[in-house]
Amino acid sequence: MNGLEHATGLLAFVRAVEAGSFSAAARLAGSSPSAVSKSVERLERQLGMKLFLRSTRSLSLTADGAAYYERIAPLLQALDDADEVLGDAGSARGRLRISLPGILGPILVDALTRDFISLYPKIALEISITDRHVDLVREGYDVALRAGEVAAVDWITRSIGNLPLILVASPAYLARAGSPASIEDLADAAHIRYLLGARASPIVFADGSRIETRGVLDTDSGQAMRIAALNGIGIAQLLRAAVVTELETGRLVEIMPTNPLAPVPVQTLHAFGRFPPHRVRLFNDFIAATLAPHALKH
Structure with a gap:
């Protein structure tokens, strides 16, 4: 098999895997199913291994075919990427x-x-x-x-x-627990804390000072923190960008805005x-x- 035939076989193989059939791969290539099938068969002969298990209704990779695809597909994608670098x-x-x-x-x-x-x-x-x-x-x-x-x-x-990172809570929580008026009040409040690894993140202020807080809910999801804050569980530190609508509609209230957090x-x-x-x-x-x-x- 010469270099051109080998390249054609590689393209046919990868397209067949990603499209799910020879006919679908042929449509993508503007070719015929038989031409794609023959290109793959020539590649299989050259490699000395079966890449596909074929039946009248399905096309599935062999173990060798799956391993080969994992190595070849990124290389072909890299060639496409190299062409794209030069484009607009x-x-x-x-x-x-x-x-x-x-x-x-x-x-x-x-x-x-x-x-x-x-x-x-x-x-x-x-x-x-x-x-x-x-x-x-x-x-x-x-x-x-x-x-x-x-x-x-x-x-x-x-x-x-x-x-910007801000502290927020719902009106329901503030009506029940009161709004913190000092750093000491803030430290004693109920907090929804973000888990980074296995550790809850402290509150870090823009001046570098920090406080540890009491968690009523710890989670590794910012979205879960937002939902919990809306439901009145406690105070959460969230990106302002993520709660703009909630602040504008009054569903969340910013806590201690004169004490900015580290961005x-x-x-x-x-x-x-x-x-x-x-x-x-x-x-x-x-x-x-x-x-x-x-x-x-x-």
Whole structure:
């Protein structure tokens, strides 16, 4: 098999895996099912192994085929990405796999599905909403947005800005427990605390001082904190950007606004090195523009 035939076989194989059948792969390639099937068969002969289990109704990978796909698919994607680096915004295409923190999910998913997809219709989004710090490489993410400090890693980071963190509670909670008038009152209040690892985050003020609090609910989800605060469980420290509507409608009230908290740094991360695909750069620019109205001004 010459180099061109080998490359054709690789493309046919990957397309068949991702499309689920030879006929679907042929439609994507503008070819025929028999041509795709023959390309894969030539690749199998050259490798000396079966890549697919074929039947009249289904096409499934063998163990060897699955292992081969895991090695080959990223290489072909990298070739597409290399072409994309040289293109402009209009040429950006491909799947963009994103990890977003839960507390910013509603804001960003709204903006992405309303505006980003309209601006870049050739980019297919796959969005995961989680406060867990995903492993970009092992889990196959193109880019992640992180709220909070990022440990030293080999990934490329881009600062998006610093978002204000505030203390909030519901009117029902304040009617029942009273509004803290001092740091001592605040320390004695009931708190909804964010778990970072196995440890509840303290309240850290902009001047660097901090207090430990009494937790009535501890969770690793910012969205769970917001819901609990709305339900009158206690006081929560949340990103202002995530509770703008609740503050405007009076469903939540800011606590001790004259004692500002330390802001939260927000950044994007990717593992593409100095030359990420254009779709990653467009995403980073879009997120920066979306969060700019909520970020602290220098």
